[in-house]
Amino acid sequence: MKIYADNAATTKMSKTAVNAMIPYFDEVYGNPSSLHTSGQKAAEALYNARESISIILNCHPREITFTSGGSEADNQAIVSAAKIGERKGKKHIISTAFEHHAVLHTLQKLENQGFEVELLDVGEFGLVTAEQIKNAIREDTCLVTVMYANNEIGSVQPIAEIGAVCHEKGVLFHTDAVQAAGHLAIDVQAQNIDMLSLSAHKFHGPKGIGVLYARKGIVLSNIIEGGAQERGKRAGTENIPAIMGMAAALEEANEHINENTAKLIKLRDRLIEGFSEISHSILNGDREKRLPSNVHFCFEGIEGESLLLLLDAKGICASSGSACTSGSLDPSHVLLSIGRVHEIAHGSLRLSLDENTTENEVEYIIQSVREVVEYLRKMSPLWHDKISGRKNFILK
Ligand SMILES: *Cc1c(COP(=O)(O)O)cnc(C)c1O
Secondary structure: OOEEOEOOOOOOOOHHHHHHHOHHHHOOOOOOOOOOHHHHHHHHHHHHHHHHHHHHHOOOHHHEEEEOOHHHHHHHHHHHHHHHHHHOOOOEEEEEOOOOHHHHHHHHHHHHOOOEEEEEOOOOOOOOOHHHHHHHOOOOEEEEEOOOEOOOOOEEOOHHHHHHHHHHHOOEEEEEOOOOOOOOOOOOOOOOOOEEEEEHHHOOOOOOOEEEEEOOOOOOOOOOOOOOOHHHOOOOOOOHHHHHHHHHHHHHHHHOHHHHHHHHHHHHHHHHHHHHOOOOEEEOOOOOOEOOOEEEEEEOOOOHHHHHHHHHHOOEEOEOOOOOOOOOOOOOHHHHHOOOOHHHHOOEEEEEOOOOOOHHHHHHHHHHHHHHHHHHHHHOHHHHHHHOOOOOOOOO
């Protein structure tokens, strides 16, 4: 069996998205900035893609800037808001402790430049409240940036409420919606969102392409300098094939969002039920307010890496949490932010499903994880200390 359950890291491209790209490699290959027919055909495609994405987000096409992905969109949104704030003498930024590194590292850079960054506590279940935001906003706050859904533990934030608080206080609101897109409805008007980041490869589109939505009137600062593409806000010849693939993938995901959600929730809940039967384990993230595709557990007494390798040997592609922290020995900042101690944080497993996951696959995953956790615990001296009472269990 070969099961891909790491869709939060990246997804397989859909056939629709692949097919939408192909003509733009070898038929319509002109540069959209060129005045000749070949260039204008590409410009027309670009126009149509921008429009179709803007309809889905409920914004104006001019409010969409194409970027190289979610990371660049996050960087540009935050740096732009900071520059706008700085001009008004406002240098306080509010975010959360468990944002993606594309956000956290950008904020760190700004901190080094004299901005004050306040990272809010996300509590045991990985949620911030609009109330917390309201209490944190000051006269000199220039930006609130809170992710829509967390990429590791899948918890979903009350974005519309947070946006409403920000608007009431006249503070710009950015959300990293990379994990939400394709799974949760996005409506920048109804949800009071000023800036939003998307990445195509998280919703069955191609890698290396994303969207920064910025409400009319927000002046973006360039991250990439050069030509006048994207109304002068993002230089570089537009990646037309990728943009076409992204638009097609987003349309497709949006069209099937309700049926996919219903299907995924059933599979997700079965996995949660199956894993909950493993002793000394804990679900990470909120039980209800979570992505339909996300299951994240910690198992006491095991190393996440060993678990992943053994699952891989059984044909299951999973993750310990973030693709970005694997390769480093530090425990995930997300798990630490919800209060997991180091020992527990090291024994983590994230499964992120997609609409092609089957019930059989889910049963196979449950069986495999049970076997592997039991096997690893049997081999662990620490586990034997706990079983014999020489050391205490941390999880029930
Ligand atoms: C994947 C991801 C990103 C980065 O997107 P890229 O397109 O890979 O740069 C940013 N934020 C979140 C929440 C993500 O999951």
